[in-house]
Amino acid sequence: MSESSFTSIRNATIASIIAGIVLLALPVAREYLGTFLSWVWSGLTWCWTALMTSYALPGWVWIIVFLFTLIGAVSIFFRLKGEPAKPEYHSYIEDSMYGAKWRWQWISNRILDLWCYCPRCEATLVYDDSSCHRFSYEEKKTNFICENCGHSVVASVPGGNKAYAIGAVEREIDRRIRTGAYKRN
Numbered sequence: 001m002s003e004s005s006f007t008s009i010r011n012a013t014i015a016s017i018i019a020g021i022v023l024l025a026l027p028v029a030r031e032y033l034g035t036f037l038s039w040v041w042s043g044l045t046w047c048w049t050a051l052m053t054s055y056a057l058p059g060w061v062w063i064i065v066f067l068f069t070l071i072g073a074v075s076i077f078f079r080l081k082g083e084p085a086k087p088e089y090h091s092y093i094e095d096s097m098y099g100a101k102w103r104w105q106w107i108s109n110r111i112l113d114l115w116c117y118c119p120r121c122e123a124t125l126v127y128d129d130s131s132c133h134r135f136s137y138e139e140k141k142t143n144f145i146c147e148n149c150g151h152s153v154v155a156s157v158p159g160g161n162k163a164y165a166i167g168a169v170e171r172e173i174d175r176r177i178r179t180g181a182y183k184r185n
């Protein structure tokens, strides 16, 4: 016999002797213990009877019960798993570029609804990329105009038409995220 098992047997013996002395000394406690044990026993017998009784339930009821259990387990799993955390830059939805105020939304990791507004009066700007037309000799650029501020040019993106200007702003947003410059605003 190993020493540890000898120790545990010794401890158990000491514990039962102490318990026996306490029970003998306190008849009230012995009475309570008897009530508690009979209560536990009646609970166990009730469970046993409930488990051993055969139920006349048709098979489809069991299928429904099984499906509900499965749905419950799956929903608990996803609740515990939680939604994946959003990237920090998803709170970055506004910035000043080319002289205008640009706003957008994030749908997963894509920029959506990107457009510019007047920094003075908050009006939605309108674009003019007529310099990019085929027979124009002007330098290619897209102007963004505020109708509310006397049709003044608020922002000007050189290099191409409206699609090019939107792409340039998206690239600038991307650059500011990668360099962390957007956090300094």
Ligand SMILES: [Zn+2]
Pocket (backbone or CB within 6 Å): 118, 119, 120, 121, 122, 123, 146, 147, 148, 149
């Ligand atoms: Zn304005």
